[in-house]
């Protein structure tokens with residue numbers, strides 16, 4: 001909501017007592033109604049949107065396990081090939097993540 005109409009990866013904030021893997025599974029189930037398995041932890045990106053708000057974005061490459069995809073919180077969802085990710089208008093914090101995905105794909109290191 002704070003970056004309305006920008007593209008973001010589905011996810012959300014870690015709750016207390018939760019691991020980052022538990023968090024991403026819970027958030028994807030809550031937001032998209034599907035079960036996923038995190039396969040590869042990418043590098044975090046620390047980003048400051050305003051002086052009062054800093055986020056650590058912790059990206060995972062995940063595998064779809066099961067479930068019917070339902071949009072519970074987002075306006076729109078799309079599947080995008082790694083080579084086309086940079087064409088979208090991303091939330092600022094996401095830009096370095098896109099570069100990581102592109103270079104992993106170029107090196108054939110995406111576990112998909």
Ligand SMILES: Nc1nc2c([nH]c(=O)n2[C@@H]2O[C@H](COP(=O)(O)OP(=O)(O)OP(=O)(O)O)[C@@H](O)[C@H]2O)c(=O)[nH]1
Nearest residue numbers: 001002003008009010011012013055057091092093094
């Ligand atoms: N999920 C997600 N959030 C991102 C990305 N990039 C980015 O800047 N953010 C920001 O990181 C924050 C994540 O919070 P969220 O609102 O998704 O978390 P949440 O589901 O736990 O929400 P809640 O606090 O309303 O329960 C938001 O300010 C969001 O705009 C991204 O790629 N994915």
